[in-house]
Amino acid sequence: IKAAISGTGLYTPPEKISNEELVEAFNQYVANFNKQHASDISDGTVEPLQASSAAFIEKASGIKNRRVINKSGILDPERMAPYIAERRDDEPSIQCDMAVLAANEALEQSGKTVADIDAVIVACSNMPRAYPALSVEVQSRMGIDGFAYDMNVACSSATFGLQAAVNAVENGTARAVLVISPEICTAHLNFRDRDSHFIFGDACTAIVVEQMATASSNDVYEVVGTKLKTVFSNNIRNNFGFLNRCDEAGVGKADKLFVQQGRKVFKDVVPMVASIIGDHLKENNLAPEQLKRMWLHQANLSMNKLISKKVMGREATSLEAPVILDEYANTSSAGSVIAYHKYKGDIEKGDIGVICSFGAGYSVGSVLLRKC
Numbered sequence: 001i002k003a004a005i006s007g008t009g010l011y012t013p014p015e016k017i018s019n020e021e022l023v024e025a026f027n028q029y030v031a032n033f034n035k036q037h038a039s040d041i042s043d044g045t046v047e048p049l050q051a052s053s054a055a056f057i058e059k060a061s062g063i064k065n066r067r068v069i070n071k072s073g074i075l076d077p078e079r080m081a082p083y084i085a086e087r088r089d090d091e092p093s094i095q096c097d098m099a100v101l102a103a104n105e106a107l108e109q110s111g112k113t114v115a116d117i118d119a120v121i122v123a124c125s126n127m128p129r130a131y132p133a134l135s136v137e138v139q140s141r142m143g144i145d146g147f148a149y150d151m152n153v154a155c156s157s158a159t160f161g162l163q164a165a166v167n168a169v170e171n172g173t174a175r176a177v178l179v180i181s182p183e184i185c186t187a188h189l190n191f192r193d194r195d196s197h198f199i200f201g202d203a204c205t206a207i208v209v210e211q212m213a214t215a216s217s218n219d220v221y222e223v224v225g226t227k228l229k230t231v232f233s234n235n236i237r238n239n240f241g242f243l244n245r246c247d248e249a250g251v252g253k254a255d256k257l258f259v260q261q262g263r264k265v266f267k268d269v270v271p272m273v274a275s276i277i278g279d280h281l282k283e284n285n286l287a288p289e290q291l292k293r294m295w296l297h298q299a300n301l302s303m304n305k306l307i308s309k310k311v312m313g314r315e316a317t318s319l320e321a322p323v324i325l326d327e328y329a330n331t332s333s334a335g336s337v338i339a340y341h342k343y344k345g346d347i348e349k350g351d352i353g354v355i356c357s358f359g360a361g362y363s364v365g366s367v368l369l370r371k372c
């Protein structure tokens with residue numbers, strides 16, 4: 001049995017924050033902090049905070065806007081975190097709502113119904129609770145018979161989830177699988193940190209993986225192969241976890257949010273990703289010239305330019321390595337799937353493309369596809 005991707009869906013939150021709006025709120029927070037601590041700053045016991053800049057953000061990252069679940073809380077200099085009210089146990093969770101919207105679009109695109117799906121994998125960076133699994137909630141809400149589980153490989157969650165889905169389809173465990181990535185990255189972003197306050201946005205993607213033999217939509221891509229790699233690194237880290245309440249520091253410290261050494265990540269990850277894609281092509285007897293599209297993880301524009309150049313041996317055009325980072329920012333595992341969702345329609349029968357994610361772990365996931 002061969003597996004194929006037959007449909008994708010995308011939920012884009014309606015609220016949007018431009019770099020300018022984000023920087024205005026951040027700089028107000030900085031001014032308030034420096035005023036409050038003026039005497040400690042003048043006697044040298046406290047370092048003054050430095051202002052952020054929209055020009056720096058666009059130049060360093062390629063990000064211009066981000067979509068968010070809640071704008072007002074993030075832009076309130078006294079709060080700098082989204083307002084997302086806790087829901088009752090008998091209400092669907094917010095990530096479940098996002099997941100169902102994206103999944104329904106993916107089902108529609110693939111021409112399938114919930115009766116055709118045997119498994120749901122929710123693959124994303126942050127889960128709303130320890131248990132019951134979000135995926136089982138989504139499965140129940142959609143009325144899917146079969147099984148579901150959650151997995152987290154940070155930015156590589158969707159590609160690792162795809163690999164699990166492809167395995168399940170190819171070994172006959174499931175006729176079709178939904179892989180869903182509901183990412184609320186803004187809830188774990190430190191909006192008071194100048195180095196990273198601009199990096200993330202929110203979105204949810206969904207993918208239908210099914211047997212090639214049953215795939216009948218207009219947009220079927222055979223999964224040629226998957227290749228995964230992980231190498232431990234502390235350069236992207238978040239210490240939030242269930243043991244936090246057992247330590248007197250609790251969850252109040254900044255290390256319980258996203259923290260990274262951006263420069264080191266850039267230097268370590270670019271060569272790793274380029275060599276994984278290169279090896280993956282070689283293992284499948286494909287030459288880099290045959291690669292028509294690279295749907296890359298969307299973290300940083302220069303990073304994507306460098307990776308595509310290393311793989312292709314020349315600069316990729318904006319169509320060969322499409323960018324959605326400018327409008328969505330980094331949406332962790334959803335990013336490469338958003339690029340695929342938006343920039344797959346035009347490629348031709350027989351063309352080869354790669355969905356490739358990379359991020360915390362470190363982790364790299366490469367999924368080679370051939371348009372049917």
Ligand code: CO8
Binds near residue numbers: 186188
């Ligand atoms: N405004 C103005 N100036 C600034 C700002 C700012 N906001 N921030 C930093 N600067 C200054 C610095 O102080 C520095 O000044 P100086 O040269 O005087 O020291 C200068 O700008 C340069 O700073 P950097 O070296 O930090 O800037 P870079 O050019 O390296 O750009 C980036 C920073 C954009 C962070 C870049 O390094 C980058 O994107 N690296 C790649 C990171 C990456 O890909 N990470 C992937 C992680 S995502 C992931 O795996 C998902 C995790 C799970 C998600 C969880 C949800 C929250």
